[in-house]
Amino acid sequence: MSDSRARFGRIALGVLIVGLAFHNLVMAELWDAGVHGSSLDVAAAWKDVLLAAALVVALLSARTLPLGTWADRLALAYAVVVLVYWLLPQGWLDGGATQRGELFAARHHLIPVAAYFFGRLLVLTPISWRRLSLLLAAVAVALALLGLADVYLVSLQWWRDSGVPGWFGEQLGLAYNGLSGLPENWVFNTGDENNPIRRLVSTFLSPLATAYVLVIVLLYLVARRRTWWTVTAAAIAYAGLLWTHTRAAYLALALGLVVLAAAQRRWLPVALAAASLVVGVAFVKAFPHIGPSTSYTQAELVFLRAQGQKTPGVSDDPLSAGDASTASHLRNLRAGLRVVVHHPQGFGLGNAGVNASRTGVRVKAGESTYTEIGVDTGALGLLAFCGWLVAVLVLLWRRSAWLSAAWASMLAIGIQTDVIGVHWIAYVLFAFAGVAIGGGLPHDDAEA
Incomplete structure (x- = not known):
């Protein structure tokens, strides 16, 4: 790749981070400033345009698509399956998606493939890698500090009156009814109507997305040799992670640290994993007492009381398998698995997850990455996708301990969450995986 084209790719990756x-x-x-509809859709497409441009520039320089590994071939096979299912009439598969929903789903499935191949064609110099490393750490620190400042200094009413409900509800078509148009997971419901607790959502406007990105960067910081700035950044990022109150992320971090320990053949990450689990459990128990308290409006209380009557017997203990969140995840996972098993040919793109919800279509599976892919692309697409992810993990094991750990963590989180629906992961993590597999990640002092 020529210097100017390679520089464009490196800059593009930094901008995406x-x-x-x-x-x-x-x-x-x-949205709050009055930019709505198609105008805001165009603005929101900046990331897609940038990735497409970076991939095209890289392909023009390389003159070929890299297909030298099984990971490459399975990525391409998955993309082909997605395109075939996009072309198949919905009626053939008993699907009910709209053309708009199919378009959303195609983009959702193909972005990680495009990011992966962009990374495969990108080579990072030691200088560019150090700069990107600093960006990763800076993003994690910013997410934590801004999120902590928000939950303690900015009222929930300010957010109710902001452009967030309009962006999610009117622009994206995601109906949130329990918190005046804000996502319900912004608040941890303690069971006490007078003491709901704010969760850290930061600039992602989501405790889940924020938590998953913090896990990835924390694993990177632990993988590096310890310096004053890596330890400081990790401490701040970990505090932010705790305040997201995302138990799946706590478990994913512990899993990632164990994988990191195995990849680097050192015991410190194992000790950190054990310590993190202990701190996580203690924090979950203490959160209702030390977390930033907020309050519900009367309309929200009416809605929440009605919802509570529909799900009697749900535990308020966040460490119980019967609490509302865990019960919901397990219920959705079981339902999605049943759908995939009984309808292995799939329903076509746009029948699962957020893409179905946004377009008013009955959601045949939600939350889990794997059940959503099984619904949209059938068992064939699910097999290609899972094969691709496993092949990537095998190759990363020989090339990057950090990415091996981060990849394993995201594979685990994908069981209960649409992890590729988190844009930062779909673009950035998949691109870095491609870079590492392509041999474009410098072997300097990045890892211990």
């Missing part, structure tokens, strides 16, 4: 972390907040502010 930072820009995607602030994307939702900026879009909500634009």
Whole structure:
């Protein structure tokens, strides 16, 4: 790749690392400023245009698509299956998706493939890698500090009156009824109507997306040799992770640390994993007493009481398998697995997850990455996708301990969450995986 084209790719990756972390907040502010409809859709497409341009520039320089590994071939096979299912008439598969929903789903499935091949063609110099490393750490620190400042200094009413409800509800078509148009998971319901607790959502406007990105960067910081700035950044990022109150992320971090320990053949990450689990459990128990308290409006209380009557017997203990969140995840996972098993041919793109919800279509499976892919692309697409992810993990094991750990963590999180629906992960993590597999990740002092 020529110097100018390679430089464009490196800059594009840096812009995606930072820009995607602030994307939702900026879009909500634009909505609040009066930018709505197609105009805001165009603005929100900046990330897709940038990735497409970077991939095209890389392909023009390389003159070929890299297909030298099984990971490459399975990525391409998965993309082909997605395209075939996009072309198949919905009626053939008993699907009910709209053309708009199919388009959303095609983009959702193909972005990780495009990011992966972009990374495969990108080579990072030691200088560019160090700069990107600093961006990763800076993003994690910013997410934690801004999120902590928000939950303690900015009232929930300010957010109710902001552009966030409009961005999610009117622009994206995601109906949130329990918190005046804000996502319900912004608040941890303690069971006490007078003491709901704010969760850290930061610039992602989501505790889950924020938590998953913090896990990835924390694993990177632990993988490096310890310096004053890596330890400081890790401490701040870990505090932010705790305040997201995302138990799946706590478990994913512990899993990632164990994988990191195995990849680097050192015991410190194992000790950190054990310590993190202990701290996580203690924090979950203490959170209702030390977390930033907020309050519900009367309309929200009416809605929540009605919802509570529909799900009697749900535990308020966050460490119980019967609490509302865990019960919901397990219920959705079981339902999605049943659908995939009984309808292995799939229903066609746009029948699962957020893409179905946004377009008013009955959601045949939600939350889990794997059940959503099984619904959209059938068993064939699911097999290609899972094969691709496993092949990537095998190759990363020989090339990057950090990415091996981060990849394993995201594979685990994908069981209960649409992990590729988190844009930062779909673009950035998949691109870095491609870079590492392509041999474009410098072997300097990045890892211990």
